[in-house]
Amino acid sequence: FVKAFNRLLAKETDDIYEEVRIHHSHGRPVWTFIRGSLNDTPTNSGQVIFSGILQDITDHKEKELEILHLSYYDHLTGLFNRRKYEEILQEVDCDNCLPLSVIMTDVDALKITNDAFGHQAGDYLLKHITEKLLLHFPPEVYISRIGGDEFVILWPNMAFNQAKKSIDQLNENLKKEVINGIPCSVSFGVATRTLLTQDVRDAIRDAEMIMYNSKLMKSRDYRSDIIEKVKMTFFENHPEERIHANLVKKYLFQLGNEFHLSESDLNSLLLLAEIHDIGKISVSSELLLKPLPLADDEIKQIQRHSEIGYRILASSYEYDKIALDVLAHHERWDGKGYPKKISEDEIPWKARFLSICEAFSSMIQTFPYRQELSILEASQEIIRHSGTQFDPEIARVFIEKVLKIEWKSN
Template sequence: MYLFKKSDSTKLALIAIGAIIIIISVLLEFFSFPYVTISGGILTIYSAIWFGVRGGFSISLFSCFIILIYYFVNPDQYILSNVITSFFFYLFLGVIVGLFHDRLKESQKQLIAAQISQRNVEKSLEEERNRFKQYLDIAGVMLLAVDSDGKVTYINQKGCDLLGCNFEDIIGENWFERFFPDVDDKNFINSDKFSELESYVLTYNQQKRLFHFRNTKLTDSEGNIEGILSSAEDITDRRQTENDLKGSEEKFRNLAENIPGVIYLCHYDKSYSMIYLNQDIESLTGYDKSDFLEGKLNLTDLILEKDLDTINKQVTRAIENQKPFYLIYRIKDVLGQIKWLEEKGIGVYKEGKLNHLEGHISDITARKEAEERIRFLSFYDELTGLYNRRFFNEELYRLDTVRQLPLSIILGDVNGLKLINDTFGHFEGDKLLLKAAEAFRESCRKEDVIARFGGDEFIVLLPKTTIEEANNIANRIEDNMKQKQLSHIPPSMSLGVATKDLAHISVHQLIKEAEDKMYEKKLLKSKQVRSDILQSLLKTLREKSYETERHSKRLEVLSVKIGEALNLPLSELQKLSILAKLHDIGKVTIARTILKKKTSLTTEEWKTIKKHPETGYKIALSAPEIAPIAECILYHHERWDGQGYPHGIEGDEIPLLSRIIAIVDSYDVMVSGRCYKKSMPKESAFKEIERCSGRQFDPNLARVFIDIMKEGTKLDTIS
């Protein structure tokens, strides 16, 4: 069934339907609704979006084109003239409607665009206002606007939080009257402190908080002031922290200035340039602290070159690993003296980056010297500088091999050391040991191991040395020892020599053999040695005092006379003879200036004089030949009444021989005289002895002595 017929009514219907379709299409497009058109039996679906792109004119052309195609599809049913007429009609109508529609559409678009643009601007402004308010609210400082009357017109959320109030509570409040009582608002804007100041603000809870303000003036176009815009931050806690830090820094500085050693802060550069140093740097180096801080001098300039490279490597390694560093090095101070330093330091980091170095430096020179001394003493004798026994034993076992045979040992003992120590003290004894060490060094070879083996014993280990060679070396040692000069006694030494030619002989047997030979020689010449020592001591005594040989001889004759009168046995008379010569042997240790002083002795000098009996006692005990008279020497200055010295014993407690020597010694001094006292006649001396009888002297012995002298004992024969 066809929609179009050849009658006029059909034409009119077709035109009407086409017009209605175009009008509906335009209206649907205008109101932007989807629609459906049916023309000539063909279903066509359009959308408002598509028509919005094409426009009304395109719609008309497209509709007419559809009808034309329809007619061409059915040419036998329609009259071509009707088709052409319908096409041009629709084309004309479509153009008219399309033009109208395009203009209407353009106006509509412009109106909608204007409305949309206005809404977008308003929305953007609102968003910007909200965003700006958010920016202000999240600011870390208080932002404040005050008008010309001093009333608050704006404050951000941070300001509300700092003041302890809500936004609505503060808006309209007078800022100066309510919160800023310390500032005069009338003169504030024109003051020098306007742009930036610190002042206290009274918060809502009546707390005074210190704020730091930055202010600017708000003016109109003519320059009139409309208000103030301020940014402020609460610095109360920060200021308190600063004050605390300032106090802590002062405490640290006081501590750093008083702590032993050098406290420093320095840059991590080639010269470790200083940032801070305490005062101890001056006592350590001798240079002014300012020289280091001003860069005129660096600590690296003082460090020994051989130590500096090691220091740089250790510090670099520690910094790379972010660990502390520990250094020991040497410097040369302003006087050129070498000092050992110990440094403990660490890198200080900020935000992961090295900022500076800080640490402590100690002077460990004394410690290092002590360590060196300990190291030295572990192998050397402190006094002589020779090897000690420990080192010798190690060398003995090291050299006890077949390749070192024949292996010889020389063992020596210094004669008279105990006597010197007891008489003159260990200082003089040390001198004797040093002389012995010199004799060994001068006599032995470089390959020989010389050691101090004990108190007064020395030992020499001689590898690849025959007994004949060892004896020659021992003879050189004895000769060199005799040539040494010592003020009190002639130095001498007893030596023993032993050699092993076979590997199976132990080194202990070797030492024992040398020791036996040494003591054998010592025993053979011990009497002569002691005699030489005593003679040397007597000679020394006579040189420094009034104890002449004639005086000793006179005392010997007089004391023996008394002993004979008392019928003493020969052994006691022999003791008296020796005692007469050695009773004042202890004076050998007293200074010449005291012994020959012409004026009265001081209290201290008398104390020194009174020590000589004890010294003489020690000397006598050290020599077996005179040991039996040791007590007589000790007590020969005791008095009958107990007022003597050194022990204050009295009467018969005093040995008989000591009482005899006391009388004859006093008598000889009285009749012979001294530089501090004139001599007196014999009769006067007898009277003095009688006067002191029973007090200073034994009364019986005093009477015997006077009787002997009055009976005609002549001293001229022995003078």
């Protein structure tokens, strides 16, 4: 405003139109719009008179600034967004910023965190990583979130060796962080632009390639490790589910032997027994242990565990071969199960084996919401639902060969 007013005094302009932030007499800052001009005739004492209008535009200005902020900053993390990142690339494309180190970053566990614990947990993970990045890097570093799980860091006047050493230290610190039982693993890639003749986007591509190679090298073992940690967290929080898994494993092993399955198929069944309910990690303990009856929306929430389990397991090479069996283990022989409502031989054979052993094990086990049945009572339930819920051939073998109970249908 002072500069504009001086131009007015120098007769460089006839009017001024300025937005000015001032402090109200009550102490709070307000935004004002000032427009006015000088009177042509000075006073008898030679004073110049300025006449104009001062308008409070605080509400309008704050909304405008909010929109501007949203257009340049990521709404979740508060970091620069992709639009601002593209502008920063232009700013650092200069000799004064060399050497310019580019650090590409990818949060390894975001997808499995979203699948296992919900998007709220995924958001928390992203905000936690953001906090660690902001604490680690100095203020002159530009940190942007340019995708769901991707960040890019532009570090002016930073040589490659120093940037790499800094990232290695950050990576070691992040590995010690554990959220929802999962280590905060992040993949990094570093490249440095040293000459202005080099295209900055070449450095970005190099950093991105290094990051993806790092992610690829550790993804196989890392994803399996994460699934193992999710399983252990689930069992620690729900000891009754560990007992249930062991019961299922016992009966699946016996049933598989009665069908003379290969060692490979038997091992798959035993792994399936341990992991088939991993999707329940996304269901609250209160709901899992809630006494019956459940509301419709609660039933649907629990039923989603087979789909969530599938998404968790499908991301791992070690578990992807049984992911479809986990998805299908609540399908029914008559097509009235969930989630896909497939029937008979459309249901994978391992899922049909699991369906019987899982149901039987649940019936003979005491849960907080239900008393167990006797083995004889539970076997009658399997017989009664043979041909509707269960594969009739597998059901008969289970009753007659595994349980050694006479098949008596009502």
